[in-house]
Amino acid sequence: MELIVAHDRAGLEKARSSGRVALVPTMGALHEGHRSLMRVARTLADQVVVSIFVNPLQFGPAEDFSRYPRTFDSDLDICAAEGVDVVFAPSADDMYRPDRQVSLSAGRMGAMVEGAVRPGHFDGVLTVVMKLFNLVGPQVAVFGQKDAQQLALIRRMVADLDLPVEVVGAPTVREPDGLALSSRNRYLTPDDRQRALALSRALHAGAARLSPAAVRAAAEGELAASGLVADYVVLVDPATFAEIPDDFRGEAVLAVAAKVGTTRLIDNVLIAF
The missing domain is CATH 3.30.1300.10 (Pantoate-beta-alanine ligase, C-terminal domain)
Structure with a gap:
């Protein structure tokens, strides 16, 4: 089946399956670690949706949002090779209303460890993940263990807000010399x-x-x-x-x-x- 690329909500709605859906949220610049998440997702659902969206809400003022790698064409090649059914690649304007006022708070756990170094980072992560859950409507979502605090917070969000999504953590993928893929x-x-x-x-x-x-x-x-x-x-x-x-x-x-x-x-x- 040919890969469907949806750039807006209407395209995503048209591509959505009536079967079991697995979501793999990413910011693009895909590598073997992302491939491993797609492979896990493929075993768990009838349709695999990969989101590619560099989320501005999770970057601080002095962080690397503008230079974060964007490799969309090669990302699509990877998704196609892994048998992904749908890529959802919205613009920031499509994801966030210009007069947006409401965001999620990651609470006390979001201000610890990584959150202490990057204030507000996990608020942005949870806000975009919640929006993706609402837009894609998955029954299962796959995240990497490499971002362990993110994984823990998403599980907490699902539990605290009674979301009907199973969160699966996949092992960190490393280079032969031990460096974690990023x-x-x-x-x-x-x-x-x-x-x-x-x-x-x-x-x-x-x-x-x-x-x-x-x-x-x-x-x-x-x-x-x-x-x-x-x-x-x-x-x-x-x-x-x-x-x-x-x-x-x-x-x-x-x-x-x-x-x-x-x-x-x-x-x-x-x-x-």
């Missing part, structure tokens, strides 16, 4: 690309330890040894993103963020205690 990796110079490996090394060093305190210390030490200055190195509950105590038992997220050259990268790994 659309922003294309900003890295060759030297930066090598320095960026410190993030995955820090996660690996932390995951090899047996106690929360040792996990944090090992990850922080690896980043410090690399010369990178971390925005944070945290060990948190994957559902609430609250820092875990040293006597914690269960699964936790070790999350790191640092700027490499001019590019800010995030990464995380799940650890069981």
Whole structure:
């Protein structure tokens, strides 16, 4: 079946299926990590819809909205190769009314960890995801574990607002040397690309330890040894993103963020205690 590209709400409405729909929200600049989400979605539904929309609400004033990579033609080739049924690629004017007043609040969890570094970021994320849920009408939506706090907040939004959408988290996809795939990796110079490996090394060093305190210390030490200055190195509950105590038992997220050259990268790994 030929890929349908809908650039507005009317085109999306015409393309919508009466069967089970899976949504994969993206900002484009697609890579193998996005392909993995599409493949998961394909197993879960009759119709797969991929949204491609660089959401202005989730970028702060000093962030990279204007230079965020936009590779629409190659994105469509990837979607077609993965058997996606519909690409929804609206304009900002079509997504947001010029007199828009109402947005979602990510609450206390949205102001923690990544949200503390990027105030308002998760408000923008939840607002656009809610709009996509309303417009596409999926029964299931697939997100990457790489954005672990985003995944947790979307699950919380679905629970708190009683949304009829199953949220599926898919594993992080990495390069052979451990670097997590990201659309922003294309900003890295060759030297930066090598320095960026410190993030995955820090996660690996932390995951090899047996106690929360040792996990944090090992990850922080690896980043410090690399010369990178971390925005944070945290060990948190994957559902609430609250820092875990040293006597914690269960699964936790070790999350790191640092700027490499001019590019800010995030990464995380799940650890069981």
